[in-house]
Amino acid sequence: MTGEQLGTAETTTDTDTDTDTATYVYAVSRRLDPAALSGLAGLAEGFPVRTLPLGPLTAVVQHVPAAEFTQDAWQQRLSDRAELERCARAHHEVVTAAAACGPTVPLALATLYRGDERAQQALGADQDRFATALARIEGHAEWGVKVSLPASAPEPPRTGSPQSSGGPSGGAGRAYLERKRGLHRARDQHHDRALQTAEDIDAALTRLATATRRLRPHTQDMTGERHRLQVLNAAYLVTTVREKELLDEVETLRHRTGAEVEVSGPWVPYSFVGEV
CATH class of the missing domain: 3.30.70 (Alpha-Beta Plaits)
Known part of the structure; x- marks a missing residue:
């Protein structure tokens, strides 16, 4: 609620x-x-x-x-x-x-x-x-949607050997630094992709809703899922005639994005009665 x-x-x-x-x-x-x-x-x-x-x-x-x-x-x-x-x-x-x-x-x-x-x-x-x-909520219900993705990107495979990066002296150090930089880049890219996935899903569902409300995503401490990160927590005010369309779109988004999309409802529109 x-x-x-x-x-x-x-x-x-x-x-x-x-x-x-x-x-x-x-x-x-x-x-x-x-x-x-x-x-x-x-x-x-x-x-x-x-x-x-x-x-x-x-x-x-x-x-x-x-x-x-x-x-x-x-x-x-x-x-x-x-x-x-x-x-x-x-x-x-x-x-x-x-x-x-x-x-x-x-x-x-x-x-x-x-x-x-x-x-x-x-x-x-x-x-x-x-x-x-x-008048605003008549004929509508609230639907909650939470989107989660893996908390971190898969580690890139190790390639080559320390010697191939510059001989026995200093090669291992350079390889280590290069690998660290790669991990940072992969983490940043994964984070950006996760945020973009959240925006894409929200945009698709917003097109079916009369009104939307973005809520603060639950932290890993709240969800208890250390390996997954919640990137979207939103409520959508949807007319009853579009409910099936919303559920079908959620299923499509699951397959298209690979994200875990949790949908709940229909609820009394708790999130929208104060916006008058």
């Missing part, structure tokens, strides 16, 4: 001590069947995931225990990888269910307000921006 979301979160640190619950907001939709939210657990047991009217729009919300969703409590969740993943999955599950009914703007994880009325006021002030974002 990537991208910036609309709306301004208001943490429960400002909640009155007499208030038992806060209002957690998952998303804003144009049209939504409340039945689509039935049975979703969300982030808090015992409180149903439900709709909240925002004029012509609809927010997807849930009451949560205020004491368990303070700023300090969220900081603890963020530092606990397992708990953070649980919250992110629960949030995404609700957003995905809402998006199945029509265009949906997901809000950032931990978007909270002191109550329904305050949520309606704050989100209602952003109605025009939400409407613009919903």
Whole structure:
């Protein structure tokens, strides 16, 4: 899940001590069947995931225990990888269910307000921006593409012998330096080719997309793949009618470039709802 979301979160640190619950907001939709939210657990047991009217729009919300969703409590969740993943999955599950009914703007994880009325006021002030974002993403989905290549070029074969480079004295040294220069040149050329491959793949997929967003490639520490280098990490906003065309193009690019091209989707357009 990537991208910036609309709306301004208001943490429960400002909640009155007499208030038992806060209002957690998952998303804003144009049209939504409340039945689509039935049975979703969300982030808090015992409180149903439900709709909240925002004029012509609809927010997807849930009451949560205020004491368990303070700023300090969220900081603890963020530092606990397992708990953070649980919250992110629960949030995404609700957003995905809402998006199945029509265009949906997901809000950032931990978007909270002191109550329904305050949520309606704050989100209602952003109605025009939400409407613009919903119009932008309607009929579209987000597709993620990551491109990886070998981290280094194959070592050139050793040719000749030290003596052939200038006799017994100094020949081995010159051969060693020449080989080092060759390795540097090969590494630079490999790096340039990898970057060019990333640009070529991005250009080909951009032609099929309504909008694109380049993200920072994952480092080898993040991927855990020491022998491969990620050269492209991008998101593409694609109309549903062009999804097959996108997948066919990815397959063609794999064969043509020899790169490892990982594609994921379709996703709710997290990366594109903030660009209004």
